[in-house]
Amino acid sequence: xxxxxxxYAGLSGLACLVSLVAAHFAPVGYEDETGFHYGVADRPLSPxxxxxxxxxxxxxx
Numbered sequence: 148x149x150x151x152x153x154x155y156a157g158l159s160g161l162a163c164l165v166s167l168v169a170a171h172f173a174p175v176g177y178e179d180e181t182g183f184h185y186g187v188a189d190r191p192l193s194p195x196x197x198x199x200x201x202x203x204x205x206x207x208x
Contacts, residue, residue, distance in 0.1 A: 175187070
């Protein structure tokens with residue numbers, strides 16, 4: 148039973164690491180009716196999106 152829990156914990160930790168790396172290298176952009184655009188929108192697309200325009204992680208070096 149402990150082996151199963153150890154494998155599960157290891158795979159969960161690996162999944163968290165992969166998620167963090169993917170989020171770090173994801174492009175900064177926004178999506179509207181015409182598709183995905185790189186960069187920050189000139190104006191908020193809706194009032195709900197206005198508060199969430201900052202980038203969470205720093206840009207990769």
